[in-house]
Structures are given as C-alpha cells and as structure tokens.
Amino acid sequence: MKKLVQLAFASLLVIACQTNEKPTVSSKALSAEEKIDSTHIKQFFNTALTEGKSYEWLRDLTQNIGGRLSGSPEAAKSVVWGEKVMKEVGLDSVWLQPVMVPHWVRGEKEEAHYTVNGQKKDVAICALGFSVATPKSGVTAEVIEVKSLDEAEKLGDQMKGKIVFFNRPFDDTLINTFQAYGGCVGQRVFGAAVCGKYGAKGVIVRSMTNSIDDFPHTGTMSYRDLPKEQYIPTAAISSKAAENLSADLKKNPNLKFYFKQSCETLPDAPSFNVVGEIRGSETPENIIVVGGHLDSWDLGEGAHDDGTGVVQSLEVAYLFKKNGIRPKNTLRVVFFMNEENGTRGAQEYARLAKVNKENHIGGLESDAGGHTPRGFSIDANDGNTKLLQSWKKLLSPYGLHDLDKGGSGADISPLKNETVTLVGYRPDSQRYFDYHHTSRDTFDKVNKRELELGSASMTSIIYLMDKYLYDNTPVKP
Structure with a gap:
C-alpha cells in the first residue's frame, strides 16, 4: 500500500510539472510582431491575476450600492461611484453624459x-x-x-x-x-x-x-x-x-x-452615462469603446448583470496604464445607463457620437456575466472579421477559442455601420441564467479569478484591435 501511495504521489508530481507551464504560443508559429503581441498579452494576464482591481471594485459597487434600476436612488449613487473610480484609475478625461431614463418601481x-x-x-x-x-x-x-x-x-x-x-x-x-x-x-x-x-x-x-x-x-x-x-x-x-x-x-x-x-411607472428621471478615456497617441480622432451597463434589476445586487462587465471594462484601461502601454487610438470606457429597460444610455451615446462626428472604429461590450472566458463574437465586415479570427493563435492559449460571427451587445450595437468592428465578450454561459434578473445575482456568486481572466481577455483583444484595426478601417472624412 505504501508503495502504491508513493507511485501515485510521484505521478501527481509529474502531472503538476507538465502542467506548470506558461500559456505561450510556439515561437516558430509567430512573426516578430506577433512575438511582441504575445508578450504583451501575457503581461496583461499576469497583471490582472496578481494586481487586478476589478474584484474589489465589484465588491464596492454591489455591497455598498446594490441593485441599480434606472431612475432609482441606487442608480444615482452608482453614477457617482463610476465617476470616482474612473478618476482613481487616472484616465485622461472623465465626464458624465446626461440622459433621461424610464423610472419603473416594484x-x-x-x-x-x-x-x-x-x-x-x-x-x-x-x-x-x-x-x-x-x-x-x-x-x-x-x-x-x-x-x-x-x-x-x-x-x-x-x-x-x-x-x-x-x-x-x-x-x-x-x-x-x-x-x-x-x-x-x-x-x-x-x-x-x-x-x-x-x-x-x-x-x-x-x-x-x-x-x-x-x-x-x-x-x-x-x-x-x-x-x-x-x-x-x-x-x-x-x-x-x-x-x-x-x-x-x-x-x-x-x-x-x-x-x-x-408596481407603477413614474415620469422619466434624469441620469447619466459615465464616460472616461485615454487619448490616443497617434490617431486620437479614432475611438475604440469598451463598456458594460451600470444599471441592473432591483431584486439582487446586479453582480453578473452587469457589475462584472462594468468593472472589467474599466480594468481594460487600468491594465493598459499599469503596463505602460499607450493606445494608438483613443480608448474610451463607458458605463451605460438603462440597458435593462430601455437602452436610453446606448441610444444617447450613439446619437451624440453622430452629432459630434466621432469616428468609432471598434467597440467591445461585456454583458454576459463574469464566468470563465471562452472568446468573443464578432459583428464586422468580412475583412475585419477575418482579421480578428487570425488572432486565435495569440488568444487560444488563454482559453479564448471562440471567435465567431454574431452579435456584440445592446449598448454598442447602435454604433454599427459598414466599417466599425463590434465585439461581444463571451464567457461560459452554463451558470449565467441561474442568476440572471434574480435575487441571487449577488457578489458572492462571482469568482475572483474568472473575473480577472475576463478582464485580461478583454484587454488582449482591445490591444490587438488598437494596434491593427485602424490600418484596416477607412477613416471617415
């Protein structure tokens, strides 16, 4: 029996040694630029998993504010919170974008x-x-x-x-x-x-x-x-x-x-999208937006829907700054208001983008929970869809195998046109509808490591979009 135990223990050591390797792509399969990209992506994951802020931001949002239905006092508090954390990250500019929202009460x-x-x-x-x-x-x-x-x-x-x-x-x-x-x-x-x-x-x-x-x-x-x-x-x-x-x-x-x-529907109430950005170093007139929705239903704490998306979106900017990477295009983080019962925040953001003649070349939305990353869905023209799919060899070592055509998200979809590339973050979906829109959607249902892996995954694709998309997307006059 003792010998069997020793053999079993030795086998476990062998397995542990075999699996204790860094998720990197074979250098033979990479060009010089791709080797640089692979290094940066690894840095994003290392930083998120050891110095990430998303989990504590989520704790603060859910435990100290809770459910944030549009028009509610809690939604108003979340706007103040969102502006504060964006400023703490040190974004170049942070502002509130006014929007009138529905106000239904239970x-x-x-x-x-x-x-x-x-x-x-x-x-x-x-x-x-x-x-x-x-x-x-x-x-x-x-x-x-x-x-x-x-x-x-x-x-x-x-x-x-x-x-x-x-x-x-x-x-x-x-x-x-x-x-x-x-x-x-x-x-x-x-x-x-x-x-x-x-x-x-x-x-x-x-x-x-x-x-x-x-x-x-x-x-x-x-x-x-x-x-x-x-x-x-x-x-x-x-x-x-x-x-x-x-x-x-x-x-x-x-x-x-x-x-x-x-329940009853009250008159529309004033609220805000929370917007912050890192200005681009080369083509600041081109904008890549990343976001989630700040509002949630009132039954729980709005943790998976969509507190995780909000904090992951901000962590994209945090990971850029923490690793000393300045985006070439302007990276804009948006906490959208009123996705759950109206998408007024998304509509107003897109309206103002058009009025101000802003050139959005890309967008990423996280609104599918904070579970294990699986990949991204792509809503883009054929050329840019193929471009994003060509990054699979850089992303698949991190479990990001799914890069399929599909929708992006309710809050960024109003930006859709023939040139913009919109992407939806897609974590594993098996547990999401255990919590969706219920009293169970609370902070304790979110796994810290899964959340951080998602932040790093989102940062990685934004990094690649920032580096390569602007060469493949016509700039509007």
Missing part, C-alpha cells in the same frame, strides 16, 4: 397562490418591468396554459377573463444557453401585448432559466401599441412553481390562481 413584495384539494400553495412570483399593478385586492381567475405566443394568439377570445400562463422552458439541448434564452424570452416580453387585446385578466410567465428552483426572474415586458385600458398585470413565476402549476392544472383544470402586485 412597490410592495408581490404575492401569489392557488388552492388544490383544499391545500393552499404559495407561489414564488415577481412583477415584470413596465407591468401595471393588479387591483389592490389582486387578481383571481382560472388559468390557461400555453407554450408560445402563436398558441396564445390562436386562442383569441377564449382568453377573456382568464390568466394566461406561458410555460415554454429553455431548450436544454442547446449548449449556448443564450440561444435557449432567445428561444423563449418573447413570451415574457410580448405575452401581455398578445393576451391583453383579447380581454385576459393577467399573464404569468415561466422564469427564463435552465434551473428548476424557486427564484423568480424579472425582466422587461412591453404592451406594444395596446391602448392603456387593455394593459394587464404581468409577472414571472419561478421555474419550480411553473412545473408544479402545470402538473396541478392537468389534474385540476378549473383551479383559480391569485396574484397581487403594486
């Missing part, structure tokens, strides 16, 4: 229940953003279960006086959980618009998650062009509650569901 804690065989079952529920309130006494009605907007539309007047229950789950066969989210989020956003016109009394929606748990997920919804008299209260119930309700409806199709919420 009100008192929601409640819901139904009774089966004399047993009252409480339901984990939360109002959806922009929903109207129920009457003060709540809403009670029989339930119709559907799996899609089309299915609800076909019911027509059968929905009158009923609560419509959208119960389409995530497709668990999709590896990218954002694709699963996209496949069923329409029921959350437009369910009330479809059902309200037929006289439904309310809508409840299964929460957008792979998990089966008792944490309801909020998110925005829309009444589209319905007249106000057809607005109906809309809420999300937890995935576990959805499973239970569906099973109980099969046995008791006439059961009545009750829910109550007191």
Whole structure:
C-alpha cells in the first residue's frame, strides 16, 4: 500500500510539472510582431491575476450600492461611484453624459397562490418591468396554459377573463444557453401585448432559466401599441412553481390562481452615462469603446448583470496604464445607463457620437456575466472579421477559442455601420441564467479569478484591435 501511495504521489508530481507551464504560443508559429503581441498579452494576464482591481471594485459597487434600476436612488449613487473610480484609475478625461431614463418601481413584495384539494400553495412570483399593478385586492381567475405566443394568439377570445400562463422552458439541448434564452424570452416580453387585446385578466410567465428552483426572474415586458385600458398585470413565476402549476392544472383544470402586485411607472428621471478615456497617441480622432451597463434589476445586487462587465471594462484601461502601454487610438470606457429597460444610455451615446462626428472604429461590450472566458463574437465586415479570427493563435492559449460571427451587445450595437468592428465578450454561459434578473445575482456568486481572466481577455483583444484595426478601417472624412 505504501508503495502504491508513493507511485501515485510521484505521478501527481509529474502531472503538476507538465502542467506548470506558461500559456505561450510556439515561437516558430509567430512573426516578430506577433512575438511582441504575445508578450504583451501575457503581461496583461499576469497583471490582472496578481494586481487586478476589478474584484474589489465589484465588491464596492454591489455591497455598498446594490441593485441599480434606472431612475432609482441606487442608480444615482452608482453614477457617482463610476465617476470616482474612473478618476482613481487616472484616465485622461472623465465626464458624465446626461440622459433621461424610464423610472419603473416594484412597490410592495408581490404575492401569489392557488388552492388544490383544499391545500393552499404559495407561489414564488415577481412583477415584470413596465407591468401595471393588479387591483389592490389582486387578481383571481382560472388559468390557461400555453407554450408560445402563436398558441396564445390562436386562442383569441377564449382568453377573456382568464390568466394566461406561458410555460415554454429553455431548450436544454442547446449548449449556448443564450440561444435557449432567445428561444423563449418573447413570451415574457410580448405575452401581455398578445393576451391583453383579447380581454385576459393577467399573464404569468415561466422564469427564463435552465434551473428548476424557486427564484423568480424579472425582466422587461412591453404592451406594444395596446391602448392603456387593455394593459394587464404581468409577472414571472419561478421555474419550480411553473412545473408544479402545470402538473396541478392537468389534474385540476378549473383551479383559480391569485396574484397581487403594486408596481407603477413614474415620469422619466434624469441620469447619466459615465464616460472616461485615454487619448490616443497617434490617431486620437479614432475611438475604440469598451463598456458594460451600470444599471441592473432591483431584486439582487446586479453582480453578473452587469457589475462584472462594468468593472472589467474599466480594468481594460487600468491594465493598459499599469503596463505602460499607450493606445494608438483613443480608448474610451463607458458605463451605460438603462440597458435593462430601455437602452436610453446606448441610444444617447450613439446619437451624440453622430452629432459630434466621432469616428468609432471598434467597440467591445461585456454583458454576459463574469464566468470563465471562452472568446468573443464578432459583428464586422468580412475583412475585419477575418482579421480578428487570425488572432486565435495569440488568444487560444488563454482559453479564448471562440471567435465567431454574431452579435456584440445592446449598448454598442447602435454604433454599427459598414466599417466599425463590434465585439461581444463571451464567457461560459452554463451558470449565467441561474442568476440572471434574480435575487441571487449577488457578489458572492462571482469568482475572483474568472473575473480577472475576463478582464485580461478583454484587454488582449482591445490591444490587438488598437494596434491593427485602424490600418484596416477607412477613416471617415
């Protein structure tokens, strides 16, 4: 036995020695310039992992301010915080960009229940953003279960006086959980618009998650062009509650569901995007923007959505400065306001960029959580898409294997044109929808090392974009 233990220990030592190597590309595969790039990228990762600031910035933002829904006092505090930390990093200039934002408030804690065989079952529920309130006494009605907007539309007047229950789950066969989210989020956003016109009394929606748990997920919804008299209260119930309700409806199709919420939409409120930049050393008129959204939903602390994106974006500038690298183009960091329920900050940033005739050549957005880096999605012309994909040999040693065409992000997409190269940071997505828009989206759910790896990953691609993109993108007159 002792000999077996010694052999096992020796094997572990061999494995440890074999894996204790720096993630570098074979020098034979690199040109002289690429060797310089590889060295800088390694420096970014070393600095982020040993002297990074993102985790403590995130702790401060989430623990001392918390959820930051647009128009709220917490959102206002986050603007002050954002301006302060940008100045502490030593950016060349920092300013606030005014924007009017929606102001929806949740009100008192929601409640819901139904009774089966004399047993009252409480339901984990939360109002959806922009929903109207129920009457003060709540809403009670029989339930119709559907799996899609089309299915609800076909019911027509059968929905009158009923609560419509959208119960389409995530497709668990999709590896990218954002694709699963996209496949069923329409029921959350437009369910009330479809059902309200037929006289439904309310809508409840299964929460957008792979998990089966008792944490309801909020998110925005829309009444589209319905007249106000057809607005109906809309809420999300937890995935576990959805499973239970569906099973109980099969046995008791006439059961009545009750829910109550007191949310309301107030007049638009003044707020700000927070903007800071390092001025370019060679072509300062060209701008590369990197950002995340400062606002969050109110249920949790807005840690993964999108506190991680905010602090990672600022850490890009910090890592440039810490390693003594001055960008050739202007590097602009933006903390966007109101991504969650309006994208007013993104629209205003893009509007002012056009008014001021700013030339954005690139952009990077982090709004997919702070989990392990996997790569980037690219929204660019064919030439620049191929250029970014050619950097895979520099990025793949750090686990950044995915460099595929796709979307970038809600806050930078308004900058899209035929020449700008937009990129979305893509960490592993498997755990993201455990936390997204819930009370569980808190600081303790973010892993320090994963967060720092993400900052270094973002800095690396921004470094390469800064060095090579401006030679491949026409400068506008």
